[in-house]
Amino acid sequence: LQVDAVDCFGLGGGLGFSYSARPAPLLLGYGCLDPMEELAIAVGAWVDQKHSTCRDAAIQEMRDHLTRENTPVIVPLRLAGDCEVEIDATAASRTFASVTELGEASVVYRVGSSDTLRKLSFAPWLERLDEPRRWAVVISNGRFTAVRTRVRGALRRGVHRMTAGWRNRLGGTAALAAFLSGLSSSSKIDHQPTLAASAQLGGGLGRALFAAFLERHAEHLPADLVRLAAHFRELDAEWRRLEAILAEDLRPGAFLLKQIEDGEIEGAVRMREHLG
Amino acid sequence: MTGVFKLDYRHERGMNCTTTSMMNVFRFHGFDLSEELCLGIGAGLGFTYVRGLRVPFYLVFGRSDDLEINVSRAVGAHLSLCSDTDPRAAWREVLDELRTTGPVLLDTDVSKMPYTARSLAWPEIGSHGGHKIVVTGWNADTEEAEVCDYLWPRARWIPVQELFRAWVSDSGPMMRTYHFWYRLVLPGRYSELPDAIREGVRTNLFRMREPWNKFFGVEALKAFLLGVTGWRYSLPPERLRVQAYSTYVALEIGGSGKGAFRRMYARFLREAAAILGEPELGALAEAYVELARRWSALAELLRQASEDPERGLFSGDTAHDVLTRDLWRGELAALDRLQSVAERWD
Numbered sequence A: 001l002q003v004d005a006v007d008c009f010g011l012g013g014g015l016g017f018s019y020s021a022r023p024a025p026l027l028l029g030y031g032c033l034d035p036m037e038e039l040a041i042a043v044g045a046w047v048d049q050k051h052s053t054c055r056d057a058a059i060q061e062m063r064d065h066l067t068r069e070n071t072p073v074i075v076p077l078r079l080a081g082d083c084e085v086e087i088d089a090t091a092a093s094r095t096f097a098s099v100t101e102l103g104e105a106s107v108v109y110r111v112g113s114s115d116t117l118r119k120l121s122f123a124p125w126l127e128r129l130d131e132p133r134r135w136a137v138v139i140s141n142g143r144f145t146a147v148r149t150r151v152r153g154a155l156r157r158g159v160h161r162m163t164a165g166w167r168n169r170l171g172g173t174a175a176l177a178a179f180l181s182g183l184s185s186s187s188k189i190d191h192q193p194t195l196a197a198s199a200q201l202g203g204g205l206g207r208a209l210f211a212a213f214l215e216r217h218a219e220h221l222p223a224d225l226v227r228l229a230a231h232f233r234e235l236d237a238e239w240r241r242l243e244a245i246l247a248e249d250l251r252p253g254a255f256l257l258k259q260i261e262d263g264e265i266e267g268a269v270r271m272r273e274h275l276g
Numbered sequence B: 001m002t003g004v005f006k007l008d009y010r011h012e013r014g015m016n017c018t019t020t021s022m023m024n025v026f027r028f029h030g031f032d033l034s035e036e037l038c039l040g041i042g043a044g045l046g047f048t049y050v051r052g053l054r055v056p057f058y059l060v061f062g063r064s065d066d067l068e069i070n071v072s073r074a075v076g077a078h079l080s081l082c083s084d085t086d087p088r089a090a091w092r093e094v095l096d097e098l099r100t101t102g103p104v105l106l107d108t109d110v111s112k113m114p115y116t117a118r119s120l121a122w123p124e125i126g127s128h129g130g131h132k133i134v135v136t137g138w139n140a141d142t143e144e145a146e147v148c149d150y151l152w153p154r155a156r157w158i159p160v161q162e163l164f165r166a167w168v169s170d171s172g173p174m175m176r177t178y179h180f181w182y183r184l185v186l187p188g189r190y191s192e193l194p195d196a197i198r199e200g201v202r203t204n205l206f207r208m209r210e211p212w213n214k215f216f217g218v219e220a221l222k223a224f225l226l227g228v229t230g231w232r233y234s235l236p237p238e239r240l241r242v243q244a245y246s247t248y249v250a251l252e253i254g255g256s257g258k259g260a261f262r263r264m265y266a267r268f269l270r271e272a273a274a275i276l277g278e279p280e281l282g283a284l285a286e287a288y289v290e291l292a293r294r295w296s297a298l299a300e301l302l303r304q305a306s307e308d309p310e311r312g313l314f315s316g317d318t319a320h321d322v323l324t325r326d327l328w329r330g331e332l333a334a335l336d337r338l339q340s341v342a343e344r345w346d
Helices: A007-013 A035-045 A055-069 A122-127 A147-164 A171-186 A194-200 A205-218 A223-247 A253-276 B015-028 B035-041 B067-074 B088-101 B118-122 B162-166 B192-207 B217-225 B228-234 B239-251 B264-276 B279-307 B316-346
Strands: A017-021 A025-028 A047-049 A073-078 A094-102 A106-111 A116-123 A134-139 B004-005 B045-051 B058-063 B078-083 B106-109 B131-139 B142-147 B156-160 B182-183
Touching: A007 A025, A007 A147, A007 A205, A017 A147, A017 A171, A025 A194, A025 A205, A035 A047, A047 B078, A055 A073, A055 A094, A055 A134, A055 B279, A106 A122, A116 B239, A122 A134, A147 A171, A147 A253, A147 B192, A171 A253, A194 A205, A194 A223, A194 B045, A205 A223, A223 B035, B004 B088, B015 B035, B015 B067, B015 B131, B035 B067, B035 B192, B035 B264, B045 B192, B045 B217, B058 B182, B058 B239, B067 B078, B067 B088, B067 B192, B078 B088, B088 B106, B088 B162, B088 B182, B106 B162, B142 B162, B156 B162, B192 B217, B192 B264, B192 B316, B217 B316, B228 B239, B228 B316, B239 B279, B264 B279, B279 B316
Parallel strands: none
Antiparallel strands: A017 A025, A047 A134, A073 A094, A073 A134, A094 A106, A106 A116, B004 B131, B045 B058, B078 B182, B106 B131, B106 B182, B131 B142, B142 B156
8 A cells, every 4th residue: 555645634634723732833734643543544554552571572572563563663752863864854843654674783774754774783773773672564454445434434533623622622613713813812832843844744734635635536526626636726825924933933824824823713613515 | 628528419329330420410500311322432342352561361341442531422422531740639530520520430440440340359460440430529638539439339449548559550461540530521511412423323333334454343353252152262260260250250250231331222223212212223123132132141151152162152062163153244234224224324
C-alpha cells in the first residue's frame, strides 16, 4: 500500500484543528489525537502498541520481532539536525523512525516520511529514543479496506471532529476561534509552535494537502464535495499569509483572521452537507 | 489526592467485562449505549484461536480485540493505552484521570481478580491480562480503590495492593498487562448513533473476513471448528481435559453472554435494525440466535469432555463433526448476509 503525505493527512490526521495554549503552546492542523493509529485503522491494518517493562526488554523484544516477523518496528526518536538535515529542525522535536535492523553495533532505520535508509551506531541511537519502553509494529495481511469506504469514513470523522471538537480541551472550530482571538488580542505570543505545526504539514496548515486528498479520490466522492478542493486551496493561501505575518512577529489584521475562521467553518459545514 | 474521592457512578452488571465497562463509562459521560451496542459498534464479533507462546494450550475466544478502542473511536471519542513500570507512578496517573475526567478503565489479569477467579473457577491457562475493570473512587487514608467489575452487582472497595497484584499479567497464553490503564478524551458532541453503528459493522466485517493472520477472524474459526474434534488425537488426556474446560468457559460462561458472543450480537442486530430502519438486520439476528444455540451445544460437549474425555465432544460420535461443520458454514453465510447489507450503505 502506497501512502504519501496526502493520504497520511486525509486518512490519518484528517481535517481538523487542535489548540492548547497551556501548559505549552500546541497547535495541530489535524483533528485526531493519534494519526498513526487512525491511518492504520482506516486502511484496515493494526498498530500494535508495545509497552515493554524496561528499555533493555524493549530492545530485546524489538530484535526478536525483527528476526521472527521481518517487518519494521516503529519507535519515537528525538530529531538531531546532523542526522536528519532534510527535516525542518523547527518543525518538531521528535519523529517516528521505522527500524529495519537493530544490531549490537548499529541500527538501520528511516525517519518520518523519508525513504532514505540511515545507519547510526547503536549507542547514540539509543540515546535518542524518546520513550525507550514504547514501540509499535504495524500488522497487516496485505489486504486493505475499499478505497471508497476508507475515504468517506475519514471525511465523516474529520467533519465531526472539526465541528464537535473535544470536551474539556480545545479542538475543532472552538479551538480555532480561541487561537485566532488570542492572535488578535495579545502581542506576547510565541509564534514558533504555530509555524512549526504548519511546517510539519508543508505550510498552509496542510489545507493544500487536504485539497489534494479530495481531488485524488474524486471518483469516490460527490462532485460538489470534490469542488470544495478550491475552497481549501484558498484557505491554504490565507494560512500562508498569516504564517508570513507571524514569521515577521507582526500582529495579523482582523480581516484575515476572520476570513480564516469563516473559511474553516464554511469548509466543514459544506463538507457535511455534501457527504450526506 | 487526599481523603475519600468517589464518583457518582452507576454500575450495572453485564455479560462481558469490556462491553459492560464501556456501557457504564459512556453512560457516566452522558451517552446511553446498551451493552449490545457497545459490542456491535466496537466491532466485537470475532474469533480468536491461538496457541500460547509460553504455555502449550490454545486460547479460544469468541470476540475480537480492541473493542474498547473501536467503540470509542466510532462514537467520536479517543481512548489511548497508558502504562508505567512503577505501579505507584501509574496509579498516580490513574487518580489524576479519575479526578479530571471520570471513571478509569484498567487492564487486569482475570485470574487474579478476587471473586471473578473464584466464581468461574477460572482455569490458570485461561488467565489473560485483558480483563477490564473500572476505577471509580479512592480512599487515600485506607489506600483502597473503589472498583467495578462486570460480574459484581455493585462497586467494591479493595486494597490497592490487591489491585496491583492483578494489574500485572505475564503467565497466560497472551494479552500481557503491565500497569495498563486508558485515558479517555471525550468529544464535544458524540457521533450520530446510526453512523457509529454502520462504522462498527463495516470494521467488524473487514476484521472478520480479512484477518491479520490465521489466529483471528474466519481463518481462526475455520481452524478451530474443523479441528476441535481432533484435539483428542493431538493432546494428552489431562491436557485435553483442561483445554476442554477452559474452552467451555471462554465460549459459554466466561463473559461471552453464552453462545460465543453470538447471542449478544443478535441483540445488537435487533437494536441496529430498529435504529437504522433495516429489517434485514432483524432477520439476520435470528440467524445469530441459531448460531449461538449451536455454539452453546458445542460448549456443553466440551464441558462434558472436561469431566470425562471419553464423553462429550471427544467420544467419536460423527454427529459432533456435523455440528462443527454446520457451524462453520453458518458463520460464513451470516457474514455474507451482513456484508450485503453493509454494501448498500456505501
